[in-house]
Amino acid sequence: MAAARFLVSGKVQGVFFRASTREQALELGLSGHAINLDDGRVEVVAEGAGEAVEALASWLRHGPPMARVEGVERSDCEECRVPGFSIG
Template structure:
């Protein structure tokens, strides 16, 4: 098990990006959360199998149809096993 923090920039707010992340992560068996940031980016923290995390990072480069992803950064972060499922959080 591993955990990644993913930051996505571009036109990623107001286009269904968070809902898309939740569905994509759930299909991959990942746990964690996604939220909008006040600076216009989307932040994702996901835990699970390394291959599934890699798939999520790559999928985030494309996003849902209305999104225009400009940049995706991902970094390993210390694992937090307190996540139950994959959820949307309020804007930070």
């Protein structure tokens, strides 16, 4: 089991980034969340199989079609236990 926290910057709010991230995560069997931050970034926490977390990490680098991702910061975590996958 792997868990990671991602901070995604760029044009990532108001472009269906969180909903698209949730779809990707659920397809990959991941739990976690995607939430808008006050500074314009989106925080994504993902937990599941290591290869699934890596697949989501790769997807986050470009996001959905209307997004313009400028950066993705990643930190691995052990305290990211989140059931299901929520957006907020």
